[in-house]
Structure formats: structure tokens, C-alpha cells
Amino acid sequence: MAQNGKASLKRGKPSYFMSILGVTLVLFLLGIVGWLTINSQKLIQYFKESVELQVFLKPNIPDSSRTNIQNYIASQPYTRNWKYTDKETAKKEWMKTGGEDFTEFLENSLLPTSIDFTLKADYVDSARIAQIKDVIASFPAVDEVKYPTAVVSKMQRNFNLISLVLAGVAILIAILVIVLIDNTIRLAMFSNRFIIKTMQMVGATRWFIAKPMDLRAIGNGAISAVIAIALVYGVVQVAESFLPDLKALHDNTLLVLLFLALIVIGITITLFSTHRSVLKYLRMKLDDLY
Structure with missing residues (x-):
């Protein structure tokens, strides 16, 4: 009798291996999707924070007026970084971007001084930027405020669409992960249904039967x-070695949170599915197990 029990336990072990393999593959897929989502959000943030507003100042204004505007812009919660561009710097930048010697033209023209600043990602939308522009333009020393209006408008529409698509894909993958892991565990427990029923028939309590299997589920x-x-991290390292630009998007904090989420998801769904399967077979009649 003892030998038969041991033989039954041995027959149950391969199912645990297959369940571990199946859950691993599903979690790996979820991890890759999560990593792509993180990178896409970081990329969206990068593009948003590259939008620059140029505050052109009127000529011959006192330094105190310019300082007041600088201090105002620097103190605002929407400002990511800023710089002051004087006439000489503006002249050099114009010549650098033009690719030709415009010295004679530039000497006879006035390139205005400006305060250029970029916004934090949360503030990059057409309505908020328009409000920011109106407030800054109301300063007496400000001649004009410019920013790429068409770029911001298209960026906002495209990024909203990308975010919706990514959210939809993430939700779909999450549902598939839950279903696949649940089915994998149920198949694994199906091969152990006679062990569960036998333990019940010899007088073992429900908790006594479920506890070791629940602990095994947590471990698995x-x-x-x-x-x-480990597989996701390996893919990340390989991808960053082939595409060095991905390193700029690397975020250790978000990556750690993703890995913790995989652990929680793996343990929670495996435990829930295992416990539910044990209770199911305990409620079934012996003839129904065949």
C-alpha cells in the first residue's frame, strides 16, 4: 500500500514540472509586454519633455526685468529646465544651424535675446501650454512667446492613441495570463485528483489535504x-547591447516594480488555482474522477 502511494506521488511530480514550465513561459510573455510598455512610456515622456518654449525679450530692457522673468519661469512647477540666450549666443546658434556664413547679415539685424525652457511631461498639452504662454506674454519685457504648436497638437493626439493601444494590449495580455496559468494549474492538479480523493477517504481533513499543495503552489x-x-532581464541586457539607445530609457525602479509584480502574479494565481482545484476534487464523487 505504501509502495502504491509512493508510486502515485512520483507520477504526480512531472505535472509540477510542466506547470512550472507553463507558468514561467506565460510570466515571461507578461514581463516582455511590461518592459515594452515601460519603455514606450519613458519614450513618450522623453519626447514631451523635449518640447521647448522660447520667450523672446524686447531690446534694451533693464537686467532687473530679465531677471524677474527668469526667476518666475524657474520657480514654476511646470519648468523642467531653462537657459538664457543672449545676442552673441543666438548669433552663433543661427550660424551653426544655417551652415553658411551669415555674419554680414547678422551684424545688420537684431537677433533677440531669449529665455528658453522645457516643460515637465504632465504639462505638455495644448490647453496648458496656451495658458502658460498667455501668462508669460503678459510681462511688459516680453516681446513674443513661441513654441511648436502643430508638433504639440499632433504629439498629443498620437501619444493618447498609443497609450490607449498599450493599455488595451496590457489588459488583454493580463487576462490571457490569468486564463493560461489557471488552465495550466488545473491540468497539473487533474493528474493528482486520485491522491486528493484517497487522502479524503482515509479521513484527512480538508485543511490537511490542501495545506501541502498550497505551499507547493506558492513555491512553484x-x-x-x-x-x-531571469529570462526577461536577459532579454533586456541583450536588447540594450544591440540597441544602445535603449539604455537611455532604462529605469531600474520601474524594472524592479515589474519584477515584483511578476512574483506576486505568479504566486497569487498559482495558489488560487491550486486551492480551487483541490476543493473541486474534494467535493466530487469518486466515480466522477474517472
């Missing part, structure tokens, strides 16, 4: 998550 979920994390 953690193992699957760790393997999936």
Missing part, C-alpha cells in the same frame, strides 16, 4: 516567477 509560483524574471 515563486520558482516560475524567478525564472521568468
Whole structure:
């Protein structure tokens, strides 16, 4: 009898291996999608924070007026960084971008001084930028405020669409992950249904039967998550070695949060599915197991 029990347990072990493998692959897929989502959001943030507003100042204004505008812009919550461009610097930048010697033309013209600043990503939308422009333009020393209106408008529409698509894909993948992990665990527990029923028939309590299997489920979920994390991290390293520009988007904090989420998801779904399957087979009649 003892030998038969051991043989049954041995027959159950491969199912745990297959469940670990199946959960690992599903979590790996979820991890890759999560990493792509993080990178896309960081890329969107990068483009938003590259939008620059130019505050052109009137000629021959006192330094105190310019300082007041600088201090105002620097103190605002929407300002990411700023710089002051005097006439000489503006002249050099014009010649550099033009690619030709415009010295004679520039000497007979007035390139205005300006205060250029970029915005934090949360403030980059047409309505907010228009408000910011109106407030700054009301300063007496300000001649004009310019920013790429068409670029901001298109950027806002395109990024909203990208965010919606990514959110939809993430939700779809999350649902598929839950369903696939649940089915994988149910198949694994199906091969152990006779062990569960036998333990019940010899007088074992529901908690006594479920506890070791729940603990095994927690361990299996953690193992699957760790393997999936290692695979995702390997893919990240390989991708960044082939595409060095991805390193600029690398965010260790978000990556750690993603890995923690994989561990929680792996353990939670595996435990829930295992416990539910154990209770299901405990409620079934012996003839229904065949």
C-alpha cells in the first residue's frame, strides 16, 4: 500500500514540472509586454519633455526685468529646465544651424535675446501650454512667446492613441495570463485528483489535504516567477547591447516594480488555482474522477 502511494506521488511530480514550465513561459510573455510598455512610456515622456518654449525679450530692457522673468519661469512647477540666450549666443546658434556664413547679415539685424525652457511631461498639452504662454506674454519685457504648436497638437493626439493601444494590449495580455496559468494549474492538479480523493477517504481533513499543495503552489509560483524574471532581464541586457539607445530609457525602479509584480502574479494565481482545484476534487464523487 505504501509502495502504491509512493508510486502515485512520483507520477504526480512531472505535472509540477510542466506547470512550472507553463507558468514561467506565460510570466515571461507578461514581463516582455511590461518592459515594452515601460519603455514606450519613458519614450513618450522623453519626447514631451523635449518640447521647448522660447520667450523672446524686447531690446534694451533693464537686467532687473530679465531677471524677474527668469526667476518666475524657474520657480514654476511646470519648468523642467531653462537657459538664457543672449545676442552673441543666438548669433552663433543661427550660424551653426544655417551652415553658411551669415555674419554680414547678422551684424545688420537684431537677433533677440531669449529665455528658453522645457516643460515637465504632465504639462505638455495644448490647453496648458496656451495658458502658460498667455501668462508669460503678459510681462511688459516680453516681446513674443513661441513654441511648436502643430508638433504639440499632433504629439498629443498620437501619444493618447498609443497609450490607449498599450493599455488595451496590457489588459488583454493580463487576462490571457490569468486564463493560461489557471488552465495550466488545473491540468497539473487533474493528474493528482486520485491522491486528493484517497487522502479524503482515509479521513484527512480538508485543511490537511490542501495545506501541502498550497505551499507547493506558492513555491512553484515563486520558482516560475524567478525564472521568468531571469529570462526577461536577459532579454533586456541583450536588447540594450544591440540597441544602445535603449539604455537611455532604462529605469531600474520601474524594472524592479515589474519584477515584483511578476512574483506576486505568479504566486497569487498559482495558489488560487491550486486551492480551487483541490476543493473541486474534494467535493466530487469518486466515480466522477474517472
